Amino acid sequence: MSKKTEPREEVVKFAQFMELKLRSNDHKGGWKDCGFHWLLDRLNQERIELEHAFDKIRSDCGMLPGSTIENNTVKIDPEKCMKECADVANFAMMIFDLLSADPDKTEHEWRHGSAVFGSWDTP
Numbered sequence: 001m002s003k004k005t006e007p008r009e010e011v012v013k014f015a016q017f018m019e020l021k022l023r024s025n026d027h028k029g030g031w032k033d034c035g036f037h038w039l040l041d042r043l044n045q046e047r048i049e050l051e052h053a054f055d056k057i058r059s060d061c062g063m064l065p066g067s068t069i070e071n072n073t074v075k076i077d078p079e080k081c082m083k084e085c086a087d088v089a090n091f092a093m094m095i096f097d098l099l100s101a102d103p104d105k106t107e108h109e110w111r112h113g114s115a116v117f118g119s120w121d122t123p
Contacts (some may be wrong), residue, residue: 014086019095021086031094039098043091050084053077 007015031039053078 003087014089017082018086018090021063021083021090034094034098036098039095041081043088043095044085046084046091050081053081053084089102
């Protein structure tokens with residue numbers, strides 16, 4: 001990927017939101033010393049949280065029990081869903097960052113990873 005391109009407006013908007021989420025967790029120390037599999041596990045946890053943020057949609061559409069449709073409109077919490085999207089993307093970015101920082105690292109080195117410090121659970 002050597003060709004320089006201007007990011008799309010939507011990408012910039014999303015990246016800025018991702019950065020806000022990262023900054024809100026700066027006190028946790030970062031991801032540079034986190035193991036690959038730990039980050040992958042956290043990405044999956046965040047993916048599940050994103051899916052749960054949309055469970056209300058499924059429920060309101062009759063796919064899950066528990067909620068009702070008001071005036072045939074599906075009600076979601078866009079802010080919650082956007083935060084979960086950013087969490088998923090941030091963990092993917094962390095994995096990308098570690099891989100791109102040392103592309104010569106062997107599979108064995110990634111499999112065993114490095115020590116995990118702190119908790120990158122998002123508020």
